[in-house]
Amino acid sequence: MDKVLDLVNSFEKENGNLFKDLDEISFINSKKVLKAFKDNNVNESDFAGTNGYGYDDAGRDKIEAVFAEVLGGEDALVRPQLISGTHALTVCFFGLLRPGDMLLSINGKPYDTLDEVIGIRENPSSLKAFKVNYNQIDLVNNDFDYDKIRDYLSKNKVKVIEIQRSVGYANRDTISIEKVEMVCNLIKSVSPDTIIMVDNCYCEFVSTKEPIEVGADIMVGSLIKNLGAGIASTGAYIVGRRDLVNLCSQRLTAPGEGKQIGPSLGSNHSFLQGIYMAPQAVVNALKTGMLASYILEKLGVEVYPKYNEVRSDIVTRIIFNDKDKLIKFVQGIQGASAIDSNVLPIPVATPGYDDEIIMASGSFTQGSSIEISCDGPIRSPYIAYLQGGITYDYGKLAVINAISNILKNND
Numbered sequence: 215m216d217k218v219l220d221l222v223n224s225f226e227k228e229n230g231n232l233f234k235d236l237d238e239i240s241f242i243n244s245k246k247v248l249k250a251f252k253d254n255n256v257n258e259s260d261f262a263g264t265n266g267y268g269y270d271d272a273g274r275d276k277i278e279a280v281f282a283e284v285l286g287g288e289d290a291l292v293r294p295q296l297i298s299g300t301h302a303l304t305v306c307f308f309g310l311l312r313p314g315d316m317l318l319s320i321n322g323k324p325y326d327t328l329d330e331v332i333g334i335r336e337n338p339s340s341l342k343a344f345k346v347n348y349n350q351i352d353l354v355n356n357d358f359d360y361d362k363i364r365d366y367l368s369k370n371k372v373k374v375i376e377i378q379r380s381v382g383y384a385n386r387d388t389i390s391i392e393k394v395e396m397v398c399n400l401i402k403s404v405s406p407d408t409i410i411m412v413d414n415c416y417c418e419f420v421s422t423k424e425p426i427e428v429g430a431d432i433m434v435g436s437l438i439k440n441l442g443a444g445i446a447s448t449g450a451y452i453v454g455r456r457d458l459v460n461l462c463s464q465r466l467t468a469p470g471e472g473k474q475i476g477p478s479l480g481s482n483h484s485f486l487q488g489i490y491m492a493p494q495a496v497v498n499a500l501k502t503g504m505l506a507s508y509i510l511e512k513l514g515v516e517v518y519p520k521y522n523e524v525r526s527d528i529v530t531r532i533i534f535n536d537k538d539k540l541i542k543f544v545q546g547i548q549g550a551s552a553i554d555s556n557v558l559p560i561p562v563a564t565p566g567y568d569d570e571i572i573m574a575s576g577s578f579t580q581g582s583s584i585e586i587s588c589d590g591p592i593r594s595p596y597i598a599y600l601q602g603g604i605t606y607d608y609g610k611l612a613v614i615n616a617i618s619n620i621l622k623n624n625d
Contacts, residue, residue, distance in 0.1 A: 243493035268477030286427035287453035296450035299436035309462035313345035315373035325382035398429025443495035502603025546616030551576020
């Protein structure tokens with residue numbers, strides 16, 4: 215424990231400038247959020263929710279206007295009926311794609327939970343079952359294969375290109391906003407009618423720009439990650455071009471009804487407060503990740519990003535190459551959680567995944583990645599994916615406990 219505390223002190227003494235840079239990002243994004251609240255005249259009465267059909271939900275409509283403005287879109291769909299990022303992505307796919315269309319992933323295989331959505335693993339309700347075609351182009355050295363993308367688009371009609379910025383359970387770097395802009399420019403120059411869809415989970419407010427602002431057409435994210443700030447208890451969003459958001463809304467509810475229905479069920483307050491607090495919550499998660507990277511690097515563990523590298527999401531990949539160390543680290547995170555700290559996570563079979571998963575998520579909202587969480591598949595090279603730290607102090611406590619748990623078990 216003393217060794218870990220010494221490394222914490224060293225990190226904080228040496229890296230005040232890095233924290234200052236993150237605080238500036240939080241300040242810029244906070245200004246954007248506050249401006250959107252003021253531009254859309256958010257009032258106390260907008261906290262009131264609706265039930266039943268959800269007609270005339272003024273608060274819900276203002277939330278969607280705020281999200282659209284903050285994230286650079288024409289319109290948004292922000293609903294408690296969207297229960298996760300995977301669900302929002304699925305609604306988006308089925309809203310935009312028709313039988314015979316082509317979906318192209320340009321960052322290799324998407325996240326594991328989309329395997330059955332797309333039809334990579336068989337499911338009678340997948341896109342494949344509805345005659346939607348799928349192909350993928352792998353990344354090369356943690357960047358897009360621009361030549362292959364250009365060649366593919368020049369020879370094939372592609373309806374939707376999907377970009378997953380964060381790593382999922384892959385062992386690669388997160389895709390920066392600068393790389394998103396470069397590839398969007400390429401795609402539009404070769405195939406201007408192709409819809410560019412970005413999975414922005416874990417990436418919101420990490421920088422001062424979002425994918426819609428650099429050329430993407432539509433973007434998806436979860437409210438139990440960055441933009442919910444640990445306050446929203448469920449929900450996800452879809453934001454972008456108005457016509458595309460409308461298509462997705464018709465899939466979420468029903469053709470002809472779209473955005474006009476959908477009760478907010480008391481979620482308006484938490485959605486508004488969540489995005490309001492999100493800039494600071496995201497920066498606290500980044501600081502937590504930087505601290506973990508610094509200590510683990512000093513202890514000889516392979517970790518990405520390095521503590522002093524610019525980050526593009528809130529995820530830190532810790533490569534243990536050791537099953538027991540992965541398990542002990544995750545258990546250490548759980549042991550420093552506010553909720554269920556007495557529970558010992560173990561690897562289990564999990565819906566949507568091929569491998570057993572171990573997960574620490576002692577959070578107020580089940581599965582909330584922005585609070586403090588750590589998980590990973592039980593497969594070589596045994597990577598732990600650390601996310602969150604809704605305050606830096608709580609994140610620090612969790613990191614200290616997790617690393618001490620490994621060292622204790624090595625003694």
